[in-house]
Each structure stands twice: as structure tokens, then as C-alpha cells.
Amino acid sequence: MARFRNKRGKAPVKPPVVKKPPAVNQVTGEKVPKSIVFSRGKLPGPLKQLEHDLRKLMLPHTALKLKEKKRNNLKDFLNIAGPMGVTHFLMLSNPKSVPHLRVARTPQGPTLTFEIHEYALAADVARSQARPRCPQGLFQNPPLIVLSGFGNGAKHLKLTTIMFQNIFPAIDINTVKLSSCQRIVLLNYNSETNLIDFRHYSIRLQPVGVSRRIRKFVQNHQVPDLRNLQDVSDFVTKAGYGSESEADEEAATVSLVSDLGRVNRASTKSAVKLQEIGPRMTLRLARVEEGLCSGSVIFSEYVKEAVAEETQEAGNEEAGD
Amino acid sequence: MADAAVAPLPPAMDPTVRKRKTKSGKSQKSNKKRKSIPMASKKPKKPSQKMLKLFRKRARDYQSDEEEDPADAGDEETLAESSGEEEEHEELDAGDEDEFSGSEDDGDGAQLGITKFTEGCRAFKMAFTKIMKKHLSNDPLGPILSANKKLVAEKLAEEVAEQKVKGETKKEKHLAGEKGHVTPANILDPKEKFLISVATKGVVKLFNAVNKAQNPQKGLNPSKSKDAKELAKRRKQAFLSEIQKSSTYDNPSKSNSTTFSKSTNKEDNKESGWAPLRDSYMLTSSKLKDWDKMADPAPVDEPESRHMVSSSDEE
Secondary structure: OHHHHHHHHOOOOOOOOOOOOOOEOOOOOOEOOOEEEEEEOOOOHHHHHHHHHHHHHHOOOEOOOOOOOOOOOHHHHHHHHHHHOOOEEEEEEOOOOOOEEEEEEOOOOOEEEEEEEEEEOHHHHHHHOOOOOOOOOOOOOOOEEEEEOOOOOOHHHHHHHHHHHHHOOOOOOOOOOHHHOOEEEEEEEEOOOOEEEEEEEEEEEEEOOOOHHHHHHHHHOOOOOOOOOOOHHHHHHOOOOOOOOHHHHHHOEEEOOOOEOOOEOOOOEEEEEEEEOOOEEEEEEEEEEOOOOOOOEEEEOOOHHHHHHHHHHHHHHHHHO | OHHHHHOOHHHHHOOOOHHHHHHHHHHHHHHHHHHOOOOOOOOOOOOOHHHHHHHHHHHHHHHOOOOHHHHHHHHHHHHHHHHHHHHHHHHHHHHHHOOOOHHHHHHHHHHHHHHHHHHHHHHHHHHHHHHHHOOOOOOOOOOOOOOOHHHHHHHHHHHHHHHHHHHHHHHHHHHHHOOOEOOOOOOOOHHHHHHHHHHHHHHHHHHHHHHHHHHHHOOOOOOOHHHHHHHHHHHHHHHHHHHHHHHHHOOHHHHHHHHOOOOOOOHHHHHHHOHHHOOOOOOOOHHHHOOOOOOOHHHHHOOOOOOOOOOEOOO
């Protein structure tokens, strides 16, 4: 009897409940894509930092503190990918020529290989800014993704688009909370140079037509410094510095569904402001492989002619996955 | 007593080395004076033969073994050596010479037998202090006592070269690691501004879409059960409409966009796709019969599936 009770009646000692992000989106029933970022081979210091920055960028559905060992090979990662529900691999490697970033879908592929022509770390970006911004819950929600300039119809570009769209969980516009949209990842394809600009911004909303002083006052709830003012009314009436780039704001204003934070009311218009968080990369799509870092080459930057006809016939199927 | 005799003695002892000896003796004394060593006994380094004999005897008596004798002889030798070294510094010491006086000899007589042992120490100390006092030339190698200065110099040069090579390879490695790493400019260049504007456009598009989609639900709080029910109902409707739409969409022209169409529902175009809501649904089924063959113009131009991605290709 006791045994029975032990087994059924009493719940075993539960480990402290860690609230996990659901593996499946409750609304759409869709699998939440998860990714891990790791390196292949030894990386120099800055690239290691870039790896960490990328992990942060991929938050929250990623392993931020992934421990990799020298002897870990792709198979090891692939083995854990299944049980952990990892859908995407981001692999950094540093061959003699240029550092490479490979983005692969598990377990079958395809694999996109990018050359990283230039990159700047998040720390570099923050250092270049007068006021780097990192609010509390910035990395608690997945970023939005904006892909721009990919629409010239080439198969490999379409594949890139799909890959990057699916790397972050889809957003249902009916249920999404605007407060969860705090970051955005931009991929801009330049068809002239064949380079992809990879940027990572934080989104900030500000009410339009409210002076900076008042905004700060409402936001911080701190007693303002009135020493230089003749009258209290000056605080409201006197415009501080000239409002910055009023022209931009016209295009970048939105009206919100609900109040967002202290300052952004649904009734007023809000301006969308982006500030870069980094990392920043300039990528060039070098190769597309059918499998996971293997299989036939669907697209190659350097041997276009050889692959061209192959792409023609194989393209239809591969573009789908 | 003894001191009076001792001072004049050294010259008498060994005429050939006399000068040196005296000098060394003086310098020793001057040293000692400077250092003000407490055991002041041993300045009379060159006692007469007679005295030596006496010393030996006393020492023998005192220690009752033979070891002292060789030590004594050794003492003399070390002294000679040290005096040889001192030659370089004679000029230095010369100034001190006149300071020398016999005043320190006082304790001599009483302790002479015992001090034998410490004399060795003194010799060493003198040699050491001499070395330490040496004026160092500006030789990059520093004070090297050994004769093979050249060897050392060679070794050092080799080391430097090695270090250089090492540093170069390290630098190279570092540079290789830094490949592609750029630090962004402090001021936004036009390209960055353009990218920000593109991203902003995307965000604005999404927010407007969200606004449009969620406006009808305004006032409904999902945490309230009543409102939640209402929302669930609407969601269900949306889902059903979705089914309808996706089937109508399955024509080749729209095939590529179906990959995104996960969350489309515009409540306003229920009328066309919302047969299930009608009372006559499934009763008449006239509409259902060939719903897939109907070319429905309404949903086509409707902005479907505002996915998070607003691929702004038109730019």
C-alpha cells in the first residue's frame, strides 16, 4: 500500500520548476524553432566573441552557455539536436581564407555557407555609441526578422529567405504583444555586390510630440532638476533641445493597440526608433548544400556555370525545405 | 700594548709586497671603519712572526685541533687576493686612508686568539663589499665577473632575436584572427541610415498590421474568462476561415506565399469565406459543392498572412 502510495499518490520530489518556453506554439500548434550556435575548429578570440554574440541574438530559443569540446564533431551535435528539438545549427569556422558562417537546418539540411567578409561585435557597436541601450527584458523574446532585397527570384535567395524566416518563431499578429517585440534582425541583400548586411537592432517606441523632458519625467519618476527655470510652467512649455529628426518620424510612426510601458499610450502616436545592438556582419552566400554540411551542391558562388543546370532541376524540391 | 707594536709591523714584514699590503690593510681598516663593525679586533692582519706563532699557539690551546692552521694560511691568501682586487679601487680608498688610525685596535689583544675564525668572514665581507662598491660602467650586459663576456653577449643577442621572431609570429596570428573584424564608426554613415530605415519600415509595417488585426479585440482582456471565451470563439472562427482560404489559395500563382500563410484572418472578409458561420451551412450546401473551383476575387487582393516577415522586396 505504502509503495503504491509512494508511486502514485505522492508526487516524487520535483525539481524546482523552471518555466520553459513551450516547444510548441499554443496558438498555431507550430513547432518553435530552436537553434544552437557552435564552432567548427578553433576560433580566434574575436570570432569566439562573435559566436557568443550570435547566441545572444538567437535567444531565447538557444543554448547560451553551450559547452563545446575540441573532440565534439557534427554528429554529436546532431545527436542531441533530435531530443532537444533543435532545428537549426549556426556554425562558425575560421579557415585560412575568410571566417565562415554556416546555417543549417537539422537533421536533413540544407546548409547555407556564408563568408563573413566583415563583422563587428556587439561590444564594438556599443562602444561606438554614446548611449548604448540594453533594457531589462531585451533578450527575453525572439527578435523579429526583416528580409529586404531578396526578391529577385533566384532560387538560392529564396532559400535563404525561407531559412532565415524559419529560424525564429513565427508571429501571430492576432495574439502577439507589442511589448514582446523588442529586437529586430535585418538582412539586406545588395544585388550589385551580392553582399548581405546582417544587422541587429533594438526597437524603442516613443510618443510623438512629447518633449524629452516630460517623457523622461514620466518614465523615470524622478524629481526633475528645476534650478535653471524661472517658473514651474517652464518645465512644460520650454522645449529642451530641438526634437531630433522630425522628418523621419513621420514615416516611422505607429498607433498602438494597447498601452505600452508608461509613456506609450494607445491613444497617441508613437515613433519607432531603432538602435543597433550588434553584432553586425557582412555576409556573402558562398555555397548551398543539400544535406547537413554534405550532399550535392545546389548553389556555389564560384562555380556558377557548373551548378547552374543542377540548380534548374533540383531547385524545385530543395527550395521547399 | 699590542696595538702600538702592530701598526709599524706590516712594513717590516714583507718588503716586496709591502706597499700593497699596507694599502690593502689601510683600506680594510677604512672599510671597517665605515661599516663600524662591532668586533673590531682584526685589523692587524700582518702580525710579526713572533706574534703569529703566539696566535697559533693560543688558537691551538683554545680549539685543540689543527684546523686553524690551514685556515690561517688561507686567510693570508684571501687577503692577498682581495688586495689584488682592491688595486682598482685604490684611488677610491686613498681618500679614506688618512682616516685610518690605530684607535680600533683596542680590543685586539684580548680577543686575538678567538678572532682567527672570524677573519675569514671578514675577508669575504671585504671582498663582497668591494664588489658591491664597484662603479658600474654603462655596459648593457651589466656586471659580469666571468671572463666569457662575449659568450653571454652572444646568448643575449640570440635571445633577443628569438623573442623578435616569436613576437612577429604572435602578431601575425593575432592579425589572422582579426581578419574581417572591423570597428564601426561612431557616426552613422548613409548606409547604416538606410539599413535602419529599412528595418524601421519593416517594424512599422508589422505594428500597423498588428494594430489592424487586434483592434477589433480591443477592450477584451484575455485574462478575464468572459473575454477569453469571446476571443477563443473568434479565434476558432478565424481558424475555420483559414481552412477555407488555404484551399482556395492552392493555385500555383500563390504557391510560394503559402509557406508563410499560417496566421491569416481578416475578420472583415468573412462574408466570402465564412460559409460555416451561416445558418444555412451544410443544409443547402450549394456553396460548398464547388467552392474550390470558384475564382474568388476577394481573398486574392486581401493582404494575407501578415507574417512577422515583411519582406520588403519592392525596395
